[in-house]
Amino acid sequence: MDIYVFDGTMEGLLTAIFEFYERKPKTIQLVSQQHFQPVLLDEVYEVTSDENKAQRVWQGLKKKIGAEWLLRFYKAYLSEDAATFQQLFQFSCYIFDSPTGAEKNFGHPAVLAVTQMEKSVNRERHRMTAFIRFEETIDGIFYAPIEPDFNVLPLISNFFKNRYADQRWIIYDLKRHFGLYYDLNKVEEIVLEETPNIKTPADLLYGKEELYGLLWKDYFKSTNITARKNMKLHISHVPKRYWKYLTEKREIE
Amino acid sequence: MSERIRQKLQILADAAKYDVSCSSSGSNRKNNNKGLGDASNSGICHSYTEDGRCVSLLKILLTNHCIFDCAFCVSRKSNDVQRAAFTVDEVVELTMGFYRRNYIEGLFLSSGIFKNADYTMERLVRIAKKLRLENNFNGYIHLKTIPGASEELLTEAGLYADRMSINLEMPTAAGLKLLAPDKSHDDVKKPLGFIKDSIIALKDEKKIIKSVPKFVPAGQSTQMVIGATPETDMEIMYSANEYYKNYDLKRVYYSGYIPISYDDRMPMIGSQPPLLRENRLYQTDWLMRFYGFDVHELLNVKNPHLDIDIDPKLSWALRNMEQFPIDINTAEYQMILRVPGIGVGSAKKIVMARKFGRLRSDQLQKIGIAYNRAKHFIRCADSIFQINEPDALHVKGLILSESKSKYLKIPQNQLALF
Numbered sequence: 123m124d125i126y127v128f129d130g131t132m133e134g135l136l137t138a139i140f141e142f143y144e145r146k147p148k149t150i151q152l153v154s155q156q157h158f159q160p161v162l163l164d165e166v167y168e169v170t171s172d173e174n175k176a177q178r179v180w181q182g183l184k185k186k187i188g189a190e191w192l193l194r195f196y197k198a199y200l201s202e203d204a205a206t207f208q209q210l211f212q213f214s215c216y217i218f219d220s221p222t223g224a225e226k227n228f229g230h231p232a233v234l235a236v237t238q239m240e241k242s243v244n245r246e247r248h249r250m251t252a253f254i255r256f257e258e259t260i261d262g263i264f265y266a267p268i269e270p271d272f273n274v275l276p277l278i279s280n281f282f283k284n285r286y287a288d289q290r291w292i293i294y295d296l297k298r299h300f301g302l303y304y305d306l307n308k309v310e311e312i313v314l315e316e317t318p319n320i321k322t323p324a325d326l327l328y329g330k331e332e333l334y335g336l337l338w339k340d341y342f343k344s345t346n347i348t349a350r351k352n353m354k355l356h357i358s359h360v361p362k363r364y365w366k367y368l369t370e371k372r373e374i375e
Numbered sequence: 376m377s378e379r380i381r382q383k384l385q386i387l388a389d390a391a392k393y394d395v396s397c398s399s400s401g402s403n404r405k406n407n408n409k410g411l412g413d414a415s416n417s418g419i420c421h422s423y424t425e426d427g428r429c430v431s432l433l434k435i436l437l438t439n440h441c442i443f444d445c446a447f448c449v450s451r452k453s454n455d456v457q458r459a460a461f462t463v464d465e466v467v468e469l470t471m472g473f474y475r476r477n478y479i480e481g482l483f484l485s486s487g488i489f490k491n492a493d494y495t496m497e498r499l500v501r502i503a504k505k506l507r508l509e510n511n512f513n514g515y516i517h518l519k520t521i522p523g524a525s526e527e528l529l530t531e532a533g534l535y536a537d538r539m540s541i542n543l544e545m546p547t548a549a550g551l552k553l554l555a556p557d558k559s560h561d562d563v564k565k566p567l568g569f570i571k572d573s574i575i576a577l578k579d580e581k582k583i584i585k586s587v588p589k590f591v592p593a594g595q596s597t598q599m600v601i602g603a604t605p606e607t608d609m610e611i612m613y614s615a616n617e618y619y620k621n622y623d624l625k626r627v628y629y630s631g632y633i634p635i636s637y638d639d640r641m642p643m644i645g646s647q648p649p650l651l652r653e654n655r656l657y658q659t660d661w662l663m664r665f666y667g668f669d670v671h672e673l674l675n676v677k678n679p680h681l682d683i684d685i686d687p688k689l690s691w692a693l694r695n696m697e698q699f700p701i702d703i704n705t706a707e708y709q710m711i712l713r714v715p716g717i718g719v720g721s722a723k724k725i726v727m728a729r730k731f732g733r734l735r736s737d738q739l740q741k742i743g744i745a746y747n748r749a750k751h752f753i754r755c756a757d758s759i760f761q762i763n764e765p766d767a768l769h770v771k772g773l774i775l776s777e778s779k780s781k782y783l784k785i786p787q788n789q790l791a792l793f
Contacts, residue, residue, distance in 0.1 A: 347426045
């Protein structure tokens with residue numbers, strides 16, 4: 123079996139699919155550079171990302187499955203998950219080799235795998251729209267650090283741009299070392315020289331920030347009904363790994 | 376200053392928490408004035424309290440001073456609790472500040488009745504108006520309709536609010552009369568009907584004139600308290616069904632009564648809130664709204680109460696075994712929806728996938744149905760031929776022995792013997 127190693131980008135993944143159809147090996151395994159571990163027996167082919175080739179595959183897919191499914195494909199890709207890359211490859215082959223409409227075959231393993239991963243990525247996207255907590259800095263910028271399971275920043279950019287149109291904000295992915303900055307006109311990708319901590323030092327925050335944090339914690343406590351306490355349900359809705367973002371769940375230092 | 380506002384927030388959030396509606400969905404308000412906020416059509420829960428309920432809106436009372444003395448209400452006149460009142464500016468500032476930090480989707484504003492209905496409603500409207508017109512706020516606003524408020528005020532409220540609601544409080548008119556002699560269901564029906572008609576009228580007008588403003592775009596909802604008065608599940612759901620139909624409600628909420636008073640007309644303080652019953656009522660509500668069930672199929676004179684040990688869908692299926700098993704590969708979508716263990720998402724996937732070939736049990740499991748439950752009611756490509764008709768009691772036993780319901784471990788709201 124041939125192993126195709128690509129650079130981890132969407133362009134690379136699509137190029138790999140192009141190369142597969144051009145070189146026509148029997149079957150391949152698609153691996154990103156990051157996940158690749160050299161092996162003895164298999165043949166390794168290094169895919170060089172190519173915009174033209176990627177575009178041709180993208181347009182080809184678009185013709186067959188339409189814009190809505192393309193977005194699903196992209197979202198599944200953002201999982202950065204090794205097994206999903208392989209499923210995306212198999213999904214593409216299944217789509218190209220079948221008559222139109224094949225993406226509706228939920229009995230097919232690749233269709234189902236892509237659908238299910240897209241669902242997971244969507245859930246993480248949704249959680250970020252819910253659990254991000256901004257703090258206003260002394261410069262008047264509303265800032266939120268995050269560490270999402272999947273690379274969902276590209277998916278939440280418009281959501282925050284539309285919602286917080288009248289305030290400058292930064293959402294920074296501490297895991298992937300890049301962020302989004304909205305300057306009241308447009309959203310830009312930014313990279314900070316040094317990746318900050320999850321907790322923003324108090325001296326960088328606007329004076330009223332502490333009071334808002336306290337008021338929110340007060341509200342969170344007061345709106346709870348003790349007679350209905352159900353911690354299992356609470357934790358299933360707000361898994362512990364998200365507590366670090368949440369003003370209301372953070373311990374008082 | 377900050378201590379005072381903290382205290383007010385604690386009192387007025389605590390007093391508002393028994394209103395269970397938290398929904399922030401259904402609105403289509405867009406940020407087109409470069410202001411703050413943009414409604415999310417599906418709604419967003421920004422947090423969950425330790426009781427597992429969603430926190431989506433800043434849910435507060437404007438004041439907990441009240442001229443009424445309803446037995447089930449924590450803010451009733453005769454109750455000895457701390458009283459407080461927000462100013463208009465305080466509510467506006469809290470809402471804006473919380474929204475900017477992404478704590479909330481918007482504001483849920485209710486109030487005790489001070490002086491009279493119009494006086495109270497006018498204050499609620501003033502806050503919504505200020506948020507919309509002076510602060511360019513496009514987030515979600517849920518306003519309580521105060522029964523008895525003038526139609527002019529209700530019309531104005533509808534221009535600023537995304538959702539409005541009035542609580543039925545008790546599922547039947549008789550139950551309400553018993554605990555709140557000053558109130559009646561007719562007081563609720565009138566404004567519900569008025570707002571419903573206004574929504575329809577403005578929608579029709581909007582078809583002709585584009586610039587007609589939004590009017591309560593997320594519709595109306597109501598709430599009933601469960602377990603304070605002795606209604607059957609059938610009475611409760613028939614009442615809900617009637618309000619869904621007659622007033623075009625988006626939601627009916629069922630709130631298990633949490634004893635807050637020593638009134639001997641109601642369950643005593645310290646008895647468990649009927650959480651399982653509440654859950655079963657919501658399941659029934661979902662079956663009516665999303666699964667094509669008629670309420671009379673689920674509850675009727677022969678079965679006036681929902682089963683405690685199994686959910687209403689399974690319960691219906693076991694009472695109607697002659698309709699099963701169905702063949703997954705040929706049955707109609709509506710019938711697949713009725714199989715215990717198959718939800719809306721899976722049913723849709725099944726109907727699409729079976730066009731590509733007859734589905735097997737392993738595919739159904741991967742699609743995500745609860746196969747161990749559903750298998751008693753379906754046939755698929757690799758089903759083994761069965762001679763015996765499945766027997767309802769036997770199937771129920773099999774399903775219960777495998778089920779790990781959390782409710783089986785929690786003591787239920789049993790009558791105290793002593």
